[in-house]
Amino acid sequence: MSVTEQAVRAREAARILAGTPRAAKDAGLQAMADALAKAETAVLDANALDVARAGNNGTSASLIDRLRLTPDRIAGMVQGLRDLAGLPDPVGDVVRGWTNANGVQVRQVRVPFGVVGIIYEARPNVTADAGGICLKSGNAALLRGSSSAAESNTAIVEALRAGLAASDLPTDAVQLIPGPREVTAELMAARGLVDVLIPRGGAGLIDAVVRNSQVPVIETGVGNCHLFVDASADHDTALAILLNAKTQRPSVCNAVETLLVHADSADAFLPAALAALADAGVTVHGDDRTAAYGEVVPATETDFTDEYLSLDIAVAVVDDLDGALAHIRRYSTGHSETIITESQRSAQRFTDEVDAAAVLVNASSRFVDGGEFGFGAEIGISTQKLHARGPMGLPEMTSTKYVVVGSGQVR
Amino acid sequence: MSVTEQAVRAREAARILAGTPRAAKDAGLQAMADALAKAETAVLDANALDVARAGNNGTSASLIDRLRLTPDRIAGMVQGLRDLAGLPDPVGDVVRGWTNANGVQVRQVRVPFGVVGIIYEARPNVTADAGGICLKSGNAALLRGSSSAAESNTAIVEALRAGLAASDLPTDAVQLIPGPREVTAELMAARGLVDVLIPRGGAGLIDAVVRNSQVPVIETGVGNCHLFVDASADHDTALAILLNAKTQRPSVCNAVETLLVHADSADAFLPAALAALADAGVTVHGDDRTAAYGEVVPATETDFTDEYLSLDIAVAVVDDLDGALAHIRRYSTGHSETIITESQRSAQRFTDEVDAAAVLVNASSRFVDGGEFGFGAEIGISTQKLHARGPMGLPEMTSTKYVVVGSGQVR
Incomplete structure (x- = not known):
């Protein structure tokens, strides 16, 4: 037939x-x-x-x-x-x-x-x-x-x-x-x-x-998802969400693929974050600024364009929120994008300006899911x-x- | 550029x-x-x-x-x-x-x-x-x-x-x-x-x-819209809606292009309808059964498949509601389909079974319009x-x- x-x-x-x-x-x-x-x-x-x-x-x-x-x-x-x-x-x-x-x-x-x-x-x-x-x-x-x-x-x-x-x-x-x-x-x-x-x-x-x-x-389902750690982020919150969104189930579309860190948070956050990612078995593909904070595989363009769907993550340091927004605008597949911040103004700008199916503040992108949304089926x-x-x-x-x-x- | x-x-x-x-x-x-x-x-x-x-x-x-x-x-x-x-x-x-x-x-x-x-x-x-x-x-x-x-x-x-x-x-x-x-x-x-x-x-x-x-x-916007006059239709209502839906603005997509008449309504409705359409300057392209009720241009397949967007209408007599539903299923472009009926059962079946953007009971298809729906802009x-x-x-x-x-x- x-x-x-x-x-x-x-x-x-x-x-x-x-x-x-x-x-x-x-x-x-x-x-x-x-x-x-x-x-x-x-x-x-x-x-x-x-x-x-x-x-x-x-x-x-x-x-x-x-x-x-x-x-x-x-x-x-x-x-x-x-x-x-x-x-x-x-x-x-x-x-x-x-x-x-x-x-x-x-x-x-x-x-x-x-x-x-x-x-x-x-x-x-x-x-x-x-x-x-x-x-x-x-x-x-x-x-x-x-x-x-x-x-x-x-x-x-x-x-x-x-x-x-x-x-x-x-x-x-x-x-x-x-x-x-x-x-x-x-x-x-x-x-x-x-x-x-x-x-x-x-x-x-x-x-x-x-x-x-x-x-x-x-x-x-194509999700090149970003997690941005803002200048004002609570670093414990950021680390918990980073590990969850990257490692809880790396093969799914709502897993995080790129970590962006505000330059003002880099000194305090990145050394601990890189160590924790390594402990969790995650390979870090870092840009030049990230390499200053630990051992990383040098990131190439495809590290930022493609989904890993594996225990790998691309990491870049950005100057500020505008830098993060520009990076996401360039590389996002419009799935789920997250900001970790204590700043109401940053949260508002991020949720207003990022063009994606879901924008998250201080929550794991793993929640963007029919089951988690209570739809019963997806x-x-x-x-x-x-x-x-x-x-x-x-x-x-x-x-x-x-x-x-x-x-x-x-x- | x-x-x-x-x-x-x-x-x-x-x-x-x-x-x-x-x-x-x-x-x-x-x-x-x-x-x-x-x-x-x-x-x-x-x-x-x-x-x-x-x-x-x-x-x-x-x-x-x-x-x-x-x-x-x-x-x-x-x-x-x-x-x-x-x-x-x-x-x-x-x-x-x-x-x-x-x-x-x-x-x-x-x-x-x-x-x-x-x-x-x-x-x-x-x-x-x-x-x-x-x-x-x-x-x-x-x-x-x-x-x-x-x-x-x-x-x-x-x-x-x-x-x-x-x-x-x-x-x-x-x-x-x-x-x-x-x-x-x-x-x-x-x-x-x-x-x-x-x-x-x-x-x-x-x-x-x-x-x-x-x-x-x-x-x-492509609207090959049908008007079905059921066995129980009020014929005055049917005639008023037919003339409105065909002639008020024939060049638009929600104008009626085909009239389907239940065999039980044909004797009482069609002679008057054909005369009224002629008076309004509408050329009738009728099937064989319609030709028994007045002078018509013999309808060919394209009369039923295409939009006229002009003062022309295709007319066919169907055996019953199922015949009308089958005709609409075959020729409809899924825009606006109308039944004229006094039967609750026929109205329910028509609105349930016709697959179109709008299904109408005893109202002119000319109402299927952003302005008429109160949208303000369309x-x-x-x-x-x-x-x-x-x-x-x-x-x-x-x-x-x-x-x-x-x-x-x-x-």
Whole structure:
């Protein structure tokens, strides 16, 4: 079946889902969870094939770790589906409404997008997460996973579709898109059939989708995040947040990648900070001014432009707040940017002037997350300005329509 | 200056505008209005050159009418800028906010997009409208008008920039993009410099921008709008709304283009409707079943697929509500779709099942308009599902950011 044929089936499924009440969708999510739990052995067997092939191909250990499923990870996927059933349904929410002077009533109501395409890399748990989030928000999901996880994804989607069938929901509400690289191009060309594409993965994947898609895209997840230690910063606070934001989970998009230190804080803060980073196993790539305070790897331009997603950090000393703002303006990917300061004026300028999905004062950027924001589910963190910016929960997976009711009014 | 250089200047202007309070922006709008009023003669002279060239090129009378400026039309543009100054500023609005259990405070705040590109066709009044709306919402505007209005647009932008200069706002907040067709491609490639592109014009222009742009696009304005007269419709109501939605201003996107009549209403409604349409000067393109009720031009497929934007209408008889829903699903551009019915069940199904920016019951689709919705200003009517759908006012010209404030919290 071609991608276009799959998309046509998805549209028909979406038409039915749009009119499916919450109770039926929640029952479907529970049935999907039941079916996935029942398919544990099949999914693990399929995953073993993917892992073995990845090993033969010389795939890196960290990528294989992301690819590998365990009974615990499957249990997490099952629980994720059950948790979705407990969340409020955004569809049907009245965003606003009013009555015109002529008596015409206007309501703006949340509706599903329709068909959502997700293009993602190795982690097979995304298959269940994204399928569940789409179903809960009334959208049909076209899942384009990576070939490295093909066997795992096939087994997971088979289970999800068995759950849909068991609860009388259209099975084509969740479809995996198989096939070679070219089918991704077909998906990106399916304007009119697919309502939105959400790429999840590295900068290369996201950039390719944004450049080539004729379907509207929501960019997610590239986070070259900065932490600025102001002149007035409390240095204990700064150190605690630096270590948390860098080391608590270095592979995620809201981890800090660059530390900027106000020149007035450098003498007191940097020696201790460099020592603590070294103790935590973090490699420091420092500029010339930083090198005066400890042993560092000399930083090059790419240290400031790229995400490490590892236990590495770029460090630079800046003259003042303006220097920090200019550095962030130049290198930020617009994800999460943090200032540590005791100055109300600095905090205000930083939050006003930094152009990012999230700006933080005296808090770890690790809080910029759908779970931490209390959204219950998250399809990703949008770093674009259209539609949704920052963590995307269920309401961000919907559009709206205006319902206008009159009694014969004309202009 | 290249488009890229203009976009870099626009970004710098946008950075300043993002921090400019409402009072200063409103003073700027008034100064722009003053300057435009003062430039009336220069603008009319420039417009006369455009109109003369269009006449020499054999441009159609209707296009020349849209191109032509008069003292009245200039006064309308001036008043439009003054009206914008009186509207609330969406920037800085707190959309929502909460405090996490750990004391971290989160606020979602409206911020400007940054740099907005508008690509539009002949009407030079869009130049002042779009420039004003962008300024009010804190965005820098890159205006790419059509070459047919080049002299008029240049004179208008010169006046707007004089107003900006007089009020100490960055003049590069409003820039016209001159040059041949190729520069539009450069604008569509300016991802990272331009935050959003809004094409305003015919289906061909919008389609070309959506297909070729790497900058996110908001689609506007193509409206192949249907009016369905249900079995239970009040025929007087149906006729009044039909005539209003078709003839009050046939050239606009919320005018009705196709009439669908329930077979059970055809005998009683169609003879009178066809006669009334003929009296109003409307040419009816009817399907076979419609032809039984009066003289019609036989309808072909394009009568159902395309917008007329003229005193023409396609008419078809359908078996029932399902037939109407299927026809609309096939041909709708997702703008505004109307049912005339006395049946609560039909109204509910129609509003639930039709996938469009606006769905109307017993009211004219001409109400789907920023002015009628009370928005005060409108940049266009979005027919896409991402970001904004339906009439776009000032809040739809903004993004948001999360401001997260803590006192040292870590995960």
